[in-house]
Amino acid sequence: MATVDDITVRQEDAQKDSVAPIVVVNKLRKCFGDHTVLNGISLSVDRGETLAVLGRSGTGKSVLLRLIIGLETPDSGSVCIYGQTIAELAIDQMGEIRKKIGFIFQHAALYDSLTVAENVAFLLKHHRRDVSSSERNDRVMQLLAEVGMEGNLDKMPSDISGGMQKRVGLARALALEPEILLLDEPTAGLDPISSGEIDDLILKLQRERKMASVVVTHDLHSAKAISNRLALLDQGNVVIEGKFEDLQESNISFVMEFLKQS
């Protein structure tokens, strides 16, 4: 069985080999009772690439992200990160993988008993115990400044808007310098201006950090703005995968209907 050191070596190899996909989803199948959410889908994401996963509500987009990070276990198929099948990893090995992944939940999932600054510092306190409190505070300020929230350090999550919560969620996800970013509906529930600001922020971070990103959204405009490739799901299957122009040129009825309604 691979050790934690093996995973670190594989991560370093993946960083050197920028062509190899970092995240590979292979024939993933997931059912909840009688309802099949994902029906054997296969996707891959390279370093520095953003894949947008689109589809109607309830088509398993969020479940896909949860399977990638190991919050759910697939019924069949596999998720490989840095060449490691995550279902075969022990808890500490999976922990090392998760430290390389930043996950932004649909409703931010900020810890409501902690302030904005404490939320961002949370991962640093747990995983970077070698860092002094002043260095940690500097890092928290830097992260919040990147997302435009440096003036809200002492506010509680309930005191800030949904858009601001998502910004803080993004800052928190970036705390450990992740190489993979998973975003679940980053603009859901936001007004068009706030959605645009979040999209711009994601694009800026992508340009600077070159992470492999998977963005789940039903917002075609947002997906088009921030992604290199798009995958459209319907009834648990990938209907089409490619650039936005490929979707526009498709004559698959579901694709045409989805584009028409968006």
Add this chain to the structure above:
Amino acid sequence: MATFAMRRINEFFEWFGSLSIFFWKTFRAASTPPYEWRELIRQLDEVGSKSFPLVALAGAAIGVVLSMEARYSLGRFGAKSMFSVTLVYSVIQVMGPIMTGLIVSGRVGAGIGAELASMKVTEQIDAIEASAINPYRLLAATRIVACILMLPLLTLAADAAGLLTGWFAQTLVEPLSFHEFIESGFHGATFNAFLPPTFKTAVYGLLIGLIACFQGMRTRGGAEGVGRAATNSVVLASLFVILADVVLVKFILVVFH
């Protein structure tokens, strides 16, 4: 009817099975580093310090009630001289522990159940797990250990309040010095008489913390689920505390007397 009964029986065993798995995961997380000392200290404050006023008040009330009832009952049988020992043994061996357990079941059980349920439905627990932090270690183990450590101390507080107010209620009617009350109340007593009943509340703490964390962390269903988790935490924790008391009293009598 038969199908309904079978389903209920199935749910009963499934609940116990899930609880056992939860206990094992939490125990394993609690016994391996890194330890969450800061969170444990915070929980010691939440469970212990913040329950103290209510537990002490309840203990004081119980002391007054027992004092009045004991004086009346013993007076009927000409056994007033037994008042001090009756009150001391009643409070420390019986009423103090069970009353503390039930009060903490209500206050702490509901609080933990609701807090963790709320975190569950808002994906905060998922966020913790996705951040490579073991939620069993951070959330469940710290709360359960805090309950185990704090219940005996809270029981001592309830006992002290009960004895103090019980003596005071008695001395208002028939003057009795506190020194005489303690001398006669604890006359001939050994540690076996009082330590096991006090430390058995550590088992209550385990049950309260375990059940409340379990109910909270498996919640589904939004606000309704949170309410259900809080209610179930109190009801089940209280039930298990009462059942445990029956078992532990017998155990103590067999082992220590």
